[in-house]
Amino acid sequence: MRDILAEIVAKKRGIVAAAKEAVPLDVLKRDLSCGTFRMAEHFRWHGWGLIAECKLQSPAKGRLTTAHTVTELADIYTAAGAAVLSVHTDPHFLGSNADFSAVRARVDTPLLRKDFIIDPYQVYEARALGADAVLLIVRILTPEQLKQLLYLTWSLGMDALVEVHDRRDLETAQETPAEFIGINNRNLVTFETSVETTLALLPYADKNRTLISESGIFARADAERVRAAGCKGVLVGEGLVRAADVGAFARELVDVETKEQ
Numbered sequence: 160m161r162d163i164l165a166e167i168v169a170k171k172r173g174i175v176a177a178a179k180e181a182v183p184l185d186v187l188k189r190d191l192s193c194g195t196f197r198m199a200e201h202f203r204w205h206g207w208g209l210i211a212e213c214k215l216q217s218p219a220k221g222r223l224t225t226a227h228t229v230t231e232l233a234d235i236y237t238a239a240g241a242a243v244l245s246v247h248t249d250p251h252f253l254g255s256n257a258d259f260s261a262v263r264a265r266v267d268t269p270l271l272r273k274d275f276i277i278d279p280y281q282v283y284e285a286r287a288l289g290a291d292a293v294l295l296i297v298r299i300l301t302p303e304q305l306k307q308l309l310y311l312t313w314s315l316g317m318d319a320l321v322e323v324h325d326r327r328d329l330e331t332a333q334e335t336p337a338e339f340i341g342i343n344n345r346n347l348v349t350f351e352t353s354v355e356t357t358l359a360l361l362p363y364a365d366k367n368r369t370l371i372s373e374s375g376i377f378a379r380a381d382a383e384r385v386r387a388a389g390c391k392g393v394l395v396g397e398g399l400v401r402a403a404d405v406g407a408f409a410r411e412l413v414d415v416e417t418k419e420q
Contacts, residue, residue, distance in 0.1 A: 174217075174337075184225060191283065196316060198271065207415055211241035213232040213244060234266070239364050247274070283315070290317060294341075338369055341394060342364070344374065372392075382411075
């Protein structure tokens with residue numbers, strides 16, 4: 160079976176090496192300002208949040224939308240009240256650093272850099288681009304790398320969404336002090352999705368963390384199910400960009416109420 164994640168990570172090593180050649184780390188660090196943990200600020204003050212993804216393409220499904228550009232999606236999501244915008248910088252998703260910079264220049268909403276981070280260089284690069292948060296995928300990192308990248312992210316004033324898919328990933332994530340744990344409903348080999356992944360893992364998750372359900376959210380009812388089970392938010396890409404009315408669906412997800420557990 161084709162392992163899409165392994166293919167992406169293999170190519171990512173070359174992309175990072177080329178980036179280091181183009182802009183050495185010491186140059187990247189010049190005049191780098193620290194962030195202010197803006198994603199954490201939202202979730203500490205609010206019981207629920209939508210992380211809306213400016214996603215144009217999937218490596219498994221190809222092009223998802225031609226109706227909007229990345230910046231147009233950013234405008235729509237911001238107007239709908241999204242807590243955070245997730246912006247891809249990986250070419251497998253038609254993402255780029257230029258797209259990220261364009262969104263950063265356009266909106267003040269906190270931004271999550273969505274990429275396959277395997278090297279500290281990418282964390283510094285994220286902050287240089289104006290990111291408020293980064294994604295750290297447990298499956299592609301050793302436990303030591305995960306801790307190193309988590310602490311580096313925090314040292315730059317950014318939040319980290321630590322992504323897990325199964326119990327082993329979850330245990331690894333919870334051996335760190337990670338504040339945000341994202342349960343990826345997308346199978347990291349086949350890229351198929353099911354919210355049942357979140358529901359199956361939540362009983363083993365530390366409820367003192369901020370738990371986010373990622374992918375596979377195609378209706379308000381999906382978001383309500385994971386909220387009722389203990390999640391504080393959802394990260395949605397394909398479900399939003401394929402909606403008949405992107406803004407209306409984004410508002411539905413923003414308005415999911417937090418109830419007493």
